[in-house]
Amino acid sequence: MSKHALRVDDSPSSRVGAGGWATLLLAVVLLAVPVVLLWLSRSSGPSTPPPSAAAILATAGAAGPAISAQAGAAKVRAPQRVVRARAVLKRLPPRKKPSPGVLLARKVAALSPATSTFTVAQSNILGSQHSAGRGGFAPGTVRAAMTAGLVSSSGVDVGAMQEVQADQLQVLQGRMAGYSFWPAAVLGHNGIRNQIYWRSTEFSLMDTGSVTYTFSGQRIPLPYVLLRDRQSGAEFWMISTHNSAGSLESQRDVGTAVEINLIHTLMATDRPVIIAGDMNEHTEFFCRVAASTGMVAANGGTGLGGCHLPPRPLRVDWIMGGGGMSFSGYRQDATGLGRASDHFYLYATATATSSWYAP
Numbered sequence: 204m205s206k207h208a209l210r211v212d213d214s215p216s217s218r219v220g221a222g223g224w225a226t227l228l229l230a231v232v233l234l235a236v237p238v239v240l241l242w243l244s245r246s247s248g249p250s251t252p253p254p255s256a257a258a259i260l261a262t263a264g265a266a267g268p269a270i271s272a273q274a275g276a277a278k279v280r281a282p283q284r285v286v287r288a289r290a291v292l293k294r295l296p297p298r299k300k301p302s303p304g305v306l307l308a309r310k311v312a313a314l315s316p317a318t319s320t321f322t323v324a325q326s327n328i329l330g331s332q333h334s335a336g337r338g339g340f341a342p343g344t345v346r347a348a349m350t351a352g353l354v355s356s357s358g359v360d361v362g363a364m365q366e367v368q369a370d371q372l373q374v375l376q377g378r379m380a381g382y383s384f385w386p387a388a389v390l391g392h393n394g395i396r397n398q399i400y401w402r403s404t405e406f407s408l409m410d411t412g413s414v415t416y417t418f419s420g421q422r423i424p425l426p427y428v429l430l431r432d433r434q435s436g437a438e439f440w441m442i443s444t445h446n447s448a449g450s451l452e453s454q455r456d457v458g459t460a461v462e463i464n465l466i467h468t469l470m471a472t473d474r475p476v477i478i479a480g481d482m483n484e485h486t487e488f489f490c491r492v493a494a495s496t497g498m499v500a501a502n503g504g505t506g507l508g509g510c511h512l513p514p515r516p517l518r519v520d521w522i523m524g525g526g527g528m529s530f531s532g533y534r535q536d537a538t539g540l541g542r543a544s545d546h547f548y549l550y551a552t553a554t555a556t557s558s559w560y561a562p
Contacts, residue, residue: 316556316557316558317432317435317436317437317556317557318435318437318554318555318556318557319432319435319437319439319554319555319557320552320553320554320555321360321361321405321432321552321553321555322357322358322359322360322361322550322551322552322553323359323360323361323362323477323479323501323522323550323551323552323553324354324357324359324361324362324363324479324522324548324549324550325362325363325479325480325481325520325521325522325548325549325550326350326353326354326362326363326364326365326520326544326546326548326549327364327365327366327445327481327520327544327545327546328346328347328350328364328365328366328367328371328543328544329343329346329366329543329544329545329546330343330366330367330368330371330396331343331344331368331370331371332368333366334346339541340542340545341542343368343370343371344370344371344373344374346371346542346543346544347370347371347372347374347375347378348374348378349539349542349543350364350375350539350543350544350548351374351375351378351379352378353536353538353539353543353548354379354382354400355379357536357548357550359550360401360402360405360406361399361400361401361402361406361430361441361477361553362399362400362401362479362550363397363398363399363400363441363442363443363444363479363480364397364398364399364400364443365396365397365398365443365444365445365480365481366396366445366481367395367396367397367398368395368396369388369392369395372384372387372388372395372398375398375400379400381402381403381404382400382401382402382403383400383401383403383408384398384399384400385398385399385400385408385411385426385428386398386399386411386413386424386426390413390424390426391424393421393422393423393424394413394423394424394426396418396423396445397423397424397425397426397443397444397445397480398426398443399426399427399428399441399442399443401428401430401441404433405432405433405434406430406431406432406433407430407431407433408428408429408430409428409429409430409431409438410428410429411426411427411428411429412426412427412428413425413426413427414461414465416457416458416461416462417447417454417457417458418445418446418447418454418458419447419448419451419454420447420451420454425442425443425444425461425462425465426442426443427440427441427442427443427465427469428440428441429474432555436557437555437556437557438474438555438557439474439475439476439477439527439528439555439557440469440472440474440475440476440477441476441477441479442462442465442466442469442476442477442478442479442480443479443480444458444462444478444479444480444481444482445480445481445483446458446459446480446481446482446483446484446488447483448483449483455482455483455484455487455488459482459487459488459491459492462478462492463491463492463495463496466478466492466495466496466498466525467495467496469526470496470525470526473526473558474526474527474557474558475524475525475526475527475528475555475556475557476498476524476525476526476528477522477523477524477528477553477555478492478498478521478522478523478524479520479521479522479523479549480520480521481519481520481546482519482520482521483519484519485517485518485519486510486512486517488521489504489506489510489512489513489521489523490506490510490512492506492523493505493506493510493523494506494509494510496525497525497526498523498524498525498528499523499524499525499528499529499530500513500521500522500523500530501521501522501523501524501530501533501549501551501553502514502522502530502533502551503533516535518535518546518547518549519546520546520547520549522549522551524553524555527555527556527557527558528553528554528555528556529553529554529556530551530552530553530554531551531552531554532551532552533549533550533551534549534550534551535547535548535549536548536549536550
């Protein structure tokens, strides 16, 4: 080897001994420690205080819409409009329809009894044919006017008439303008004989009807009506009848049987029934009807436990009622006797209690 060649061991680095390397390493560590401490202090130390609201506003400036700030985590919001929330509607299940039995029970429960108090009258006005010739009675039309006056003076509300003739009916309808008549002339010539009348302002006509029976050898209608009190709603039936006179006992008996059957039929409707007329019997008609139907007379008496007649005097004209009828103030008026008719004019206060009225 040339004596000028350098040995490895003779290079400058090789000349640094162990002590030199240690010194170099210490210098590096001393330089690194401050850097590491600074980094740790920034990453784990207390956070930098946030900028103030004023600083934020100053920074925002006119760059956009104004914002407000709160310290900490509060956010800045623009003013909001309050909107009322819609109510949440819950759909209800459909209502179950009541059964027919329930509906019927409700209707029955709603039914209530109603009463009607009025004055009822009975008058055989003596037909025009009975005074056509000379005699003690005035013409039928004149006497019909007298009867109309009796009705008005006694304050009658409902009544029955017999022996009415066509000319007399016209007078009655003219003089009794506040009353309605049935059947009037609807049932033909023979149907005019027996009439029912009532105050039109107090009662409404709800139903009409008739059955046929024999009177003095003729087949004539036996009329009836159903009236309703306009104020209380109470309803009742009214029948007007005239049974054969004199020796025609069998016709009277058959006629009474027809009348009893009609009374039963009308009572079956659960409404009171009144029957008024010239029965041409002082006792028998009352006893048969009272025993068969439970009716009472306007002048008293009963058929319970046998025939118990009303107080005397007894007339051949009767007013009877049942199925919810009561009477008081019975009178036998002789004012028109011998002038307007050959019969007493009867009237009384009647009260009908209707059990099946639905308001």
